[in-house]
Amino acid sequence: MLNKIFEILKIISLSKLTRIIVFSLFVIFLTLGLFESLLLSPEDYIQSDAVRIMYVHVPAAWISLGIFSFIAFLSLGIFIFKNKNFVIIAKSFAPSGLVFNLIALVTGSIWGKPTWGTWWAWDPRITSMLVLFLFYTLYIVSWRLFENDKAAKISSLVAIAGFVNVPIIKFSVDWWASLHQPSSVKILSETTIHSSMLTPLLLMTAAFALFSVLIFLMKYNIELIKIKTKGLDRL
Amino acid sequence: MNGYGLFVWSSFAFTLTNFFGLYVIINRQLIKENKKFELKFNQLEKNKYTEAYKQRTNQVLVSSNAAQKI
Numbered sequence: 350m351l352n353k354i355f356e357i358l359k360i361i362s363l364s365k366l367t368r369i370i371v372f373s374l375f376v377i378f379l380t381l382g383l384f385e386s387l388l389l390s391p392e393d394y395i396q397s398d399a400v401r402i403m404y405v406h407v408p409a410a411w412i413s414l415g416i417f418s419f420i421a422f423l424s425l426g427i428f429i430f431k432n433k434n435f436v437i438i439a440k441s442f443a444p445s446g447l448v449f450n451l452i453a454l455v456t457g458s459i460w461g462k463p464t465w466g467t468w469w470a471w472d473p474r475i476t477s478m479l480v481l482f483l484f485y486t487l488y489i490v491s492w493r494l495f496e497n498d499k500a501a502k503i504s505s506l507v508a509i510a511g512f513v514n515v516p517i518i519k520f521s522v523d524w525w526a527s528l529h530q531p532s533s534v535k536i537l538s539e540t541t542i543h544s545s546m547l548t549p550l551l552l553m554t555a556a557f558a559l560f561s562v563l564i565f566l567m568k569y570n571i572e573l574i575k576i577k578t579k580g581l582d583r584l
Numbered sequence: 585m586n587g588y589g590l591f592v593w594s595s596f597a598f599t600l601t602n603f604f605g606l607y608v609i610i611n612r613q614l615i616k617e618n619k620k621f622e623l624k625f626n627q628l629e630k631n632k633y634t635e636a637y638k639q640r641t642n643q644v645l646v647s648s649n650a651a652q653k654i
Binding site: 356359360363364383387392397398399401402405406409444445448451452455456459460462463560563564567568570571573574575577578580581582 | 596618632
């Protein structure tokens with residue numbers, strides 16, 4: 350069953366048509382998202398137009414957290430199922446996760462200046478996001494430092510260890526005094542953000558998610574080609 | 585932008601620049617690995633080529649690279 354799913358994923362990722370479809374959807378959602386977030390959405394009554402930074406900062410933070418959680422989940426699968434496909438998928442998601450983490454940190458810093466009066470503060474959420482960035486970097490560096498099997502084991506351990514940080518990021522605003530406000534967008538209870546701001550936020554999140562899928566497909570393709578090129582030597 | 589233009593535009597510009605940069609880097613890697621595969625595949629002896637071509641993933645790669653011998 351698992352192998353069938355991986356086989357389908359291989360064929361889908363190798364197809365140029367899949368990438369064209371994902372890329373087209375990304376462009377559509379990004380255009381709509383930019384139009385909504387920069388032109389249509391209202392300014393905040395306290396933060397004024399500085400609130401527009403939210404439309405890149407928050408989706409980037411969500412996606413980077415989501416990707417790292419997924420990598421950690423797959424890494425657990427590597428130890429349980431001993432299946433190399435988990436390794437390739439996890440490895441292929443890491444670059445976009447790292448970039449989204451960097452975007453969240455930098456845009457957060459830019460947003461901090463007009464709202465808090467500082468580029469950087471050792472706030473629990475900012476610090477825990479920085480720790481996530483270090484885990485992402487460690488994960489990617491471990492693939493460069495070690496050979497294939499050893500790299501898979503070490504990077505998986507890094508991802509599993511780093512996952513401890515994910516709930517800390519999520520609940521840091523509730524556990525400690527923080528410059529960040531508590532969550533406005535909630536899955537289990539009522540969302541407290543107005544629809545005129547929620548719409549661009551969700552559009553940008555969809556665009557960012559599509560971009561990470563596009564990069565994943567390309568990176569997964571690269572990893573498959575590398576394996577297949579090595580395989581030609583063994584014929 | 586009520587005086588916040590520099591902050592807002594730089595945030596969006598940083599995001600889009602990173603998207604573009606990552607896409608270009610990954611796309612270059614993809615083209616490079618595709619070329620490596622194509623080169624090796626075309627250098628295979630006839631019998632090995634036929635054997636390699638039996639694998640579905642290789643078929644997809646070869647057809648997408650337009651490097652078919654069969």
